[in-house]
Amino acid sequence: MTESIRLRLDVSYDGAEFSGWAVQPGRRTVAGVLIEAFARLIGAETPLGMTVAGRTDAGVHASGQVCHVDLPAERWTELEGSLLRRLAALTPPDARVRAITPVPDTFDARFSATFRRYEYRVADTPWGPEPLRRHDTLGWVRPLDLDRLNEGAAGLVGEHDFAAFCKRKEHATTIRAITRLDWRRDPDGICVATVQADAFCQAMVRSLVGAMLTVGDGRRAAEWPAKLLTLRERSSDVVVAPAHGLTLVEVGYPDAAEYEARAVATRRLRA
Template structure:
């Protein structure tokens, strides 16, 4: 078998025109576009094993997505100085590969990750979202109180069963550790929620945001979002916030590359038996 080199790809995309990350035969997806373009540049099937840190849903954006793939070492050595620019010329404008970095063979974009960090943007301006930002900012119809949003967020930090906020999958765990959840109001008036955890289940971030927003506008008490953590099933009272306000901004990995394999093994042990 030919020697292969593993590459880390740092990827950004506007999720508006994509049906999410994961390849689907009849839909335009980020993974589908990347594979199609790599096949065009390198030859069909040359790049293998495309694996992503977090499979974003339809309409969700990314500025800090990470994935890995494997190339024949000879192909990589021949193309490493020009491949990034070739991809820039051929990829559509709504997806960019920002960096391609050689990494150890035991680096796993999904399982070696120590955290995923998202940001969700909301405006409560009475006129709604600015036209140039309408694809990344949710317009909220009521005034939002920053202190109330942060009070609601505080009760959701830590390790909990987030079943009330997740779309349950068979044999999947809804236990997650949220290490950061807070809101800020930027100088332009946009409210930004930062949410970080070891991992998220499907629709979890947008469900958390949906619950906090109704606490932030006064329709629910600030303790209501945390109170739902006692539920063991998805709560029908929680509205999932629109996908377009959400952006994956960072994925963390061990600083020492020697820890990639150990981290991946530990994550698989925690996740794979439950999530399949």
Template sequence: MPRVRLDVAYDGTDFSGWAVQPTRRTVAGVLLEALGRLFGADTAFGMVVAGRTDAGVHATGQVCHIELPADAWETTAPTLLRRLAALLPGDVRVHAATEVPDTFDARFSATFRRYHYRVTDAVHGAEPLRRHDTLAWPRRLDPALLNAAAAGLVGEHDFAAFCRRKDNATTVRAINRLEWDRDADGVLVATVQADAFCQAMVRSLVGAMLHVGDGRRPPEWPGSLLRLTARSSEVTVAPAHGLTLVAVGYPAADEFAARAEATRRIRTLSS
């Protein structure tokens, strides 16, 4: 059963997130349906994804892996992308399908996930062709204030104030990049990169920073919430449609297994 890495992009507007749900349209559900039509509905693909995006969140750099019968992979590999393009709806594309070692794990072997969040503070709102991936903010935003707020969130912290807690799961994460830039078209783009994120974390961070960027909170406020041990009711979760998963990073092939083993360990804050 060769293991195959799929690089996937999707417009999350009409999806109820990534994970399969019996009565809802999801990215994984649509993708598995197309694979089933190619390889047989009874094929167990063992799909594992790098990050389960929420309803409405987009991706240009999502990664998952599947396992295929050897003979099926050998015969379909040269034409798989074209066949999937014919079967998948227009809001999902598979950009690459690559055989990888069986030590590769799309989720646990990842070294980082990188997201972009797009916000416009133009008085006329988001441009029509970008309305599905850009949040319209009703107040003027100051990039200097946004970046001052971001500076207090970089590093390894317990992000409990910004996460939806799950039983027996840690909220300790390490953000190694968090910055805002205003594009040539005037849109503000937040780049957020960490080894991993807990549910709603990126949108909660953005929501907190936006309240600094428009002057309603001081720059040190988001960082001050890191001392909390439970989700903060003061933090507004930014809408899903502004968020896009743009990249997932992996180590060299001979480090896949070691990285996966390290990721599976429950992490606590370093002293």
């Protein structure tokens, strides 16, 4: 058996022209362009076992995505000093591997993660987002009140069943633990939501943002998002915010000695 080495890849991408992370036949995806670049370097017949921390949806961006691959050790020895530069030459300008780090084979980009943190940017100015930020900032036609946004967010923090905010998958739980959910207004006037949890359901972050925006602009009471937590099915009253305002900014991991234990714990179905 060929000896391999596991590599952690820190990845950034502009999601505007991608159909999400995961490989899909006939569609341009982030994983697809990365796998194609590796194939040109080490051969298409070499299995990479590429595993990602979070499969972002179509249009969602990342500045702190993490994945891992397993490379034949002899190829890593040959490419170690030039792999980052070679990948930059072989990937399109809207996707970049920013760092490559050898890690123990107990590291799992998905299951060893302790948290994922996203940010969602919203411009509530009358003229909309600045043109240079139109791909990562939502324009909101109604003025937003920061205090109301944070009041709406407060009741969603903690471990809950977020079925009202999720696209349910068969045999998958909708129980998640949100450890941070708050809003700030940056010096440029943009409202930014920060959402952090151990994991998220599909479309969960954008659904949470969609619900909170209706609180921030005064159309819903501050208690309304939290009241939806009593539901066990997706709420038709929750509008999913557009994908382009959302960016995965960080994935957290424990110390190396805890990678395997964390992965085992994560795999257990939440009750």
